[in-house]
Amino acid sequence: MVDLRAAQPEDLKGSHRSRAPMKLLENKRGLVVGVANSHSIAWGISQVCHQQGADLAFTYLNESLEKRVRPLAESLNSTLIFPCDVSQDAHLEQLRENVEKWGKLDFVVHAVAFAQREDLDGRFIDTSREGFRIALDISAYSLVALARACEPLMNPGGSILALTYYGAEKVVRNYNVMGVAKAALEASVRYLAADLGQKQVRVNAISAGPIKTLSAKGIRDFNDMLKHAAEKAPLQRNVESMEVGKSAAYLLSDLSSGVTGEVHYVDCGYNLMGM
Ligand code: NAD
Numbered sequence: 001m002v003d004l005r006a007a008q009p010e011d012l013k014g015s016h017r018s019r020a021p022m023k024l025l026e027n028k029r030g031l032v033v034g035v036a037n038s039h040s041i042a043w044g045i046s047q048v049c050h051q052q053g054a055d056l057a058f059t060y061l062n063e064s065l066e067k068r069v070r071p072l073a074e075s076l077n078s079t080l081i082f083p084c085d086v087s088q089d090a091h092l093e094q095l096r097e098n099v100e101k102w103g104k105l106d107f108v109v110h111a112v113a114f115a116q117r118e119d120l121d122g123r124f125i126d127t128s129r130e131g132f133r134i135a136l137d138i139s140a141y142s143l144v145a146l147a148r149a150c151e152p153l154m155n156p157g158g159s160i161l162a163l164t165y166y167g168a169e170k171v172v173r174n175y176n177v178m179g180v181a182k183a184a185l186e187a188s189v190r191y192l193a194a195d196l197g198q199k200q201v202r203v204n205a206i207s208a209g210p211i212k213t214l215s216a217k218g219i220r221d222f223n224d225m226l227k228h229a230a231e232k233a234p235l236q237r238n239v240e241s242m243e244v245g246k247s248a249a250y251l252l253s254d255l256s257s258g259v260t261g262e263v264h265y266v267d268c269g270y271n272l273m274g275m
Contacts, residue, residue, distance in 0.1 A: 034111025044241025
């Protein structure tokens with residue numbers, strides 16, 4: 001636990017007389033699900049968690065992504081890189097067994113979403129039954145399944161974090177079925193927080209502003225979303241994945257020990273603007 005009451009003015013100034021400040025995630029182990037490449041929000045989160053002293057394990061979706069994830073993980077001194085397709089219960093079970101060999105977990109990052117390209121374009125009303133199922137399964141149910149797989153591994157005081165977007169609450173053109181999936185994800189965060197609270201495990205989400213990533217490229221006119229968000233946000237710019245990482249480090253650390261079931265905006269303030 002980082003004890004802020006004990007911080008002296010010299011500590012805060014970083015005086016040479018004070019000992020090195022304790023890192024937020026020192027002695028903590030985390031599993032990161034959702035790195036695809038160096039543009040991934042999960043990679044921004046991983047870098048900040050590493051800077052803050054965490055030991056990390058990673059997953060990758062398939063062999064072609066493994067080629068990208070492995071060197072990234074190794075650059076943070078992690079050799080724990082496991083395959084996992086979150087739509088497959090057997091993969092989640094195998095992941096739990098692999099992580100168990102490593103030890104207990106202090107945090108889990110869920111940064112996974114998928115919808116068919118044709119469902120991220122045009123009218124929401126045209127979403128097919130199968131397209132709806134796929135989006136909700138991979139983008140929302142997977143958080144429930146991942147939390148259940150990790151539950152026996154979580155230390156008390158542990159933290160689970162998911163990534164969501166404003167399209168869960170308001171209609172965002174072309175976000176379509178993913179907005180519905182994010183609404184389900186946010187509700188799942190609250191229900192999971194209620195379940196896991198008994199074990200002193202917290203569950204929260206970050207609602208990030210638009211960031212150009214592999215997944216984002218699947219959304220039609222994504223560049224317009226970026227431009228609009230930068231123009232309207234109080235900070236007059238788009239958020240960066242390292243900024244999401246910094247807020248994630250707070251939610252994954254003991255600094256947020258009293259916070260659970262929350263959706264925390266990291267969007268340069270975009271969400272609060274009306275006309
Ligand atoms: P990304 O493409 O880098 O990451 C998405 C990840 O989901 C990839 O690593 C991909 O391999 C993984 N994935 C997809 N299907 C999977 C499956 N079946 N099993 C396991 N993994 C699977 O894109 P990102 O933008 O960094 O997305 C990370 C999270 O952030 C997502 O939940 C996304 O919705 C959310 N988010 C993104 C933005 C944005 O503008 N980029 C904004 C808010 C929230």
